[in-house]
Amino acid sequence: MATPKLKERHLEIFRIVMATQSLTAAARHLGVSQPSLSVAIKRLEDQLGVALFARISGRMVPTEEARLILAEVERVHQQSEMLSDVVYSIARGQATTFRFGATPSIGMRLLPKAVRQLQLKGTAGTYYCDSLPQRDVRDYLLFGQGSCVATIATVEDPLIDTVKIGEANLVCVVPAGHALASLSSVTPGDIMGDTLISFTPATTHGLHIDETFRRWGVVRETSVFVHFVEAALSFVAEGIGITILDAFSAMDCTSSGLVAIPIENSVTVSAYVHSCLLRPRPLAADKLIAELRAIAADAGMR
Structure with a gap:
C-alpha cells in the first residue's frame, strides 16, 4: 500500500509547535483554536505511526524522531523558498542572459546609457552586447544569435519586427x-573648405549626409573616409578634421573635447530596435526599448 502524502498544512503546524513547544502559543501564531x-x-502522529511530542509540565517536548x-x-522548506526566489528571478529577467546587438551609431552613447538603467533595475543577470555592422543585422536576428538589435x-x-525609438538630426x-x-547651427556651405572626415555614399550615414547636402545644392567633398563613427570621432579629437554624424552618435561628445553643432535643414535620422517575429521578444528587450526612448526624449530627440 502506498504511503499517504503528508499535507503541507500539517507540516506547517508541526514546525510552529516545534518552535514554540506550546499548543497555546502555536494556536495564537496560526490563528486557530487550541x-x-x-x-x-x-x-x-497517527499518520506517521510515531509520537512527536511528550507533554511534560504543560509543555510539548519534542521526541528524538520529531527533531x-x-x-x-x-x-x-529552505529549498522551497530558494525555488520560489529563483522562479521570480527568472520571471523578472534577473537570472537570465540578455544578449543583443547594436550598430556603432547607437552603441556609442545612447545604448550604454540605457543598459546602465537596466543594470540598476536588475533587468537581467548577465548582459552580452554584440557590435554589428549593418549587413549582419538580419542574419543575427533570424538565426537567434541575439534578442534584438538597435540601429x-x-x-x-x-x-x-521594427520598433522606432526616436529621431534626431x-x-x-x-x-x-x-x-x-x-x-x-551650420550649413553644408559653412563646412566647405574644412577637412571632412566622413563615410562612403553607400553607407547609412553617407546616404543621410548626401541627401542633406543636396538640399543645399552642395556636393560633399570627403578628405578622410572611415567605416565607423568611433573612428570619425577619434580623428576629430586628434585635430585631423571635422565630421558629420547623427545626433545619437554625438551624444556627450563634449567629454572628449568636441562640440556638436546642429546642421540646418538636415534629414531626420531615425533609431530603431529590430527583433525577429519567429520567436517571442523577451521582457528585457521591451525594457531596453523603453529606456532608449526615455533617454532619447530627455536628450531632446524626438
Whole structure:
C-alpha cells in the first residue's frame, strides 16, 4: 500500500509547535483554536505511526524522531523558498542572459546609457552586447544569435519586427577650439573648405549626409573616409578634421573635447530596435526599448 502524502498544512503546524513547544502559543501564531491544533498534531502522529511530542509540565517536548523530522522539514522548506526566489528571478529577467546587438551609431552613447538603467533595475543577470555592422543585422536576428538589435538603419524583411525609438538630426562635430564651435547651427556651405572626415555614399550615414547636402545644392567633398563613427570621432579629437554624424552618435561628445553643432535643414535620422517575429521578444528587450526612448526624449530627440 502506498504511503499517504503528508499535507503541507500539517507540516506547517508541526514546525510552529516545534518552535514554540506550546499548543497555546502555536494556536495564537496560526490563528486557530487550541483544540483543533491538538487534533491536527494527533492526526499527523497517527499518520506517521510515531509520537512527536511528550507533554511534560504543560509543555510539548519534542521526541528524538520529531527533531530528526524537523531537520528534514527545514531543509525542504529552505529549498522551497530558494525555488520560489529563483522562479521570480527568472520571471523578472534577473537570472537570465540578455544578449543583443547594436550598430556603432547607437552603441556609442545612447545604448550604454540605457543598459546602465537596466543594470540598476536588475533587468537581467548577465548582459552580452554584440557590435554589428549593418549587413549582419538580419542574419543575427533570424538565426537567434541575439534578442534584438538597435540601429539607425531599417531592415527590409517580413520576418523582422521594427520598433522606432526616436529621431534626431545631423550634427557637425568639431574640436572645441574650432572656428565653427561657437555657432548655434551650420550649413553644408559653412563646412566647405574644412577637412571632412566622413563615410562612403553607400553607407547609412553617407546616404543621410548626401541627401542633406543636396538640399543645399552642395556636393560633399570627403578628405578622410572611415567605416565607423568611433573612428570619425577619434580623428576629430586628434585635430585631423571635422565630421558629420547623427545626433545619437554625438551624444556627450563634449567629454572628449568636441562640440556638436546642429546642421540646418538636415534629414531626420531615425533609431530603431529590430527583433525577429519567429520567436517571442523577451521582457528585457521591451525594457531596453523603453529606456532608449526615455533617454532619447530627455536628450531632446524626438
